[in-house]
Amino acid sequence: MSTIELSPAVKSFLASEKRLLIGKDWTGASSDAPIGVINPSNGERIADIPDAAAGDVDRAVKAARNAFESGAWPEMKPGARSRLIYQIADAMEARAEDLAQLETLDNGKPINLARGDVFAAVGAMRYYAGWADKIHGTTHNVNMPGDLHVYTLKEPVGVVALVVPWNYPLVMAAMKLGPCLAAGCTAVLKPAEDTSLSALLLGEIMLEAGLPEGVINIVTGYGHNVGDALIHHPGIDKIAFTGSTATGKIIAHAAADGLKKVSLELGGKSPNIIMPDANLEAAIPASAMGIFFNSGQTCTAPSRLYVHKDIAEEVIAGIVEVGKNMKLGDGLDEESQMGPLVSAKQFERVSAYIAAGEEGGAQIRSGGKQHGDSGYFMEPTVIADTNNQMKVVQEEIFGPVLVTQTFETEEEALALSNDSEFGLAGAIWTQDLSTAHRMARGIKAGIIGINTPMGADWDVPLGGYKQSGIGRENGRDGLELYLQTKSVFANL
Secondary structure, three states: OOEOOOOHHHHHHHHOOOOEEEOOEEEOOOOOOOEEEEEOOOOEEEEEEOOOOHHHHHHHHHHHHHHHHOOHHHHOOHHHHHHHHHHHHHHHHHOHHHHHHHHHHHHOOOHHHHHHHHHHHHHHHHHHHOOOOOOOOOEEOOOOOOOEEEEEEEEEOOEEEEEOOOOOHHHHHHHHHHHHHHHOOEEEEEOOOOOOHHHHHHHHHHHHOOOOOOOEEEOOOOHHHHHHHHHHOOOOOEEEEEOOHHHHHHHHHHHHHHOOEEEEEOOOOOEEEEOOOOOHHHHHHHHHHHHHHHHHOOOOOOOEEEEEOOOHHHHHHHHHHHHHOOOEOOOOEOOOOEOOOOOHHHHHHHHHHHHHHHHOOOEEEEOOOEOOOOOOOEOOEEEEOOOOOOHHHHOOOOOOEEEEEEEOOHHHHHHHHHOOOEEOEEEEEOOOHHHHHHHHHHOOOOEEEEOOOOOOOOOOOEOOEEOOEEOOEOHHHHHHOOEEEEEEEEEO
């Protein structure tokens, strides 16, 4: 066991009073009932965060509006904005270990995964820093009578509500803040109530790096309280949300009521198809890690395995073996490969799904039980003998739980894969190039992996079909979510 020592800065941060960031000030919430921050590795309360009220949200939105309309931010040239975002990324990198330790304490993920998340978050900021001075419109030759000069302008949407989830707290915040700042918008960030610590430290880092007051505001609290007030606030021009499909639908209704722009990156139940000619030495460990990575708390996780009947037993047994050999433990132990689920609530939810699958006739091939006697650890779980009518197959579990079925033909595999309300991601394992691209075209999902369980890069659009979301994040597509187009007709 190789448990790391918390840095002095992290110890000091944990001991400090947590406040909301509104404008340039760290301020207390209107409510005096704090939310306990729980370390999911042991269930211990490690800090408190404020539970903001509607009045706090109103102050934050007004601060963001003031910063958008006047002051240093709207006057800042694109090149200066680019340099500032680079400075923020550099400052994040300088505090990388502190951010990673907070992410591990808050979310439970192994420290090495948390360090990877910080690296990714810094990458997001640097990627979009490069976009800030490359935003431009177009000129048009039109068929209207007269001598006209016609062009378009790309302008920031305005004040944006950024609502991020608990599975990748810092990464998701950076994924939205990067394009938001590059476009010239201002923001009110609402982190998940389970995992707010890294967002609060990020706010400190951004202010210290020179971000003008009011450009970023951070309000913590429960979704039904502060989140609801934020998405319904008339001063919000756009909502950017990552999270469950159920919550996404609530946000979509709120956006419709206010005719706000909205982007939603929602749930998934991604199919993973292993054809009979697949390279199993690659497919088995990658498929196992795809679903067990981050304790299965990944929206693109390949959680539905469809494997050809001729190789099914070998594949399922191989994935079971990978899961059994994984080291589960406290995230601060550098030898841990898988941490706990994020909360007692999530542990109970995942456990209920496993029980429902077993009651419905599925076979638990491995796992399915709590690991250890403290914390919210769920064993890597493989469920066989499932069918597409079962809850465990149709609904997103968001835990280290793989459901498996067999198929005989390519057409059957595609039909099973597309029999879902979700369409976020999918994967195909085959050594036949034609089969690979034909099936990639046939799966109704926004992200497809060929001989890899998933893919993500800041330059590549990320988003889903069907009930997996609206819009695309990352790349130019992600930047466009924070811009609007103005058409100008000048009579010469």
